[in-house]
Amino acid sequence: MKFGKITAENVSYNALSLGGAIAGGALSNGLMTFVPAEQVLLARSGIAVVGLAGAASIKGKTSADNLVKGALLGLSIAQGVALVKKYAGDQITIDENSTASQKFVAGAVGLGCPNDNVGSYPALASPVINFPALEPSSPGYGQSDEIDVTAF
Numbered sequence: 001m002k003f004g005k006i007t008a009e010n011v012s013y014n015a016l017s018l019g020g021a022i023a024g025g026a027l028s029n030g031l032m033t034f035v036p037a038e039q040v041l042l043a044r045s046g047i048a049v050v051g052l053a054g055a056a057s058i059k060g061k062t063s064a065d066n067l068v069k070g071a072l073l074g075l076s077i078a079q080g081v082a083l084v085k086k087y088a089g090d091q092i093t094i095d096e097n098s099t100a101s102q103k104f105v106a107g108a109v110g111l112g113c114p115n116d117n118v119g120s121y122p123a124l125a126s127p128v129i130n131f132p133a134l135e136p137s138s139p140g141y142g143q144s145d146e147i148d149v150t151a152f
Helices: 008-032 037-057 063-089 100-108
Strands: none
Touching: 008 037, 008 063, 037 063
16 A cells, blocks of 8 residues: 545545535435335345445546445445444344443443433533422412522
8 A cells, every 4th residue: 555645636526426425325324214114124125236336337537436436335325334233233242241342342332321222322522401489389480480599
């Protein structure tokens, strides 16, 4: 492997590939919302194979060729990762007693988030707002719907 100079041409070429891959991955995830649940694995496999075959068949060197090739690879990558996550999820479980290497492997295949089965991704370090003094049953809540500051 040889490293060369970083040029504006190389950066723009690779940025176009990356943009195409991101767009292709997002497009494939959007397409998956239309697939019936019983056909998800077949659809993911088909999109991954078609994307890879399509990317391999593009031989041009223009910006458009590069963008389309990146998009097709993005289709394959996104659905390939989803397939790995599905099949690895059946084999790998992590909990508070898991070793660092087990947690690493789980994270590498997309299973590192403890909320994967919940369907949402909460923000890190979210503040907890708890105002018991504002509830009518608390001793600081007055008859006139005002907060009695002396209760604090």
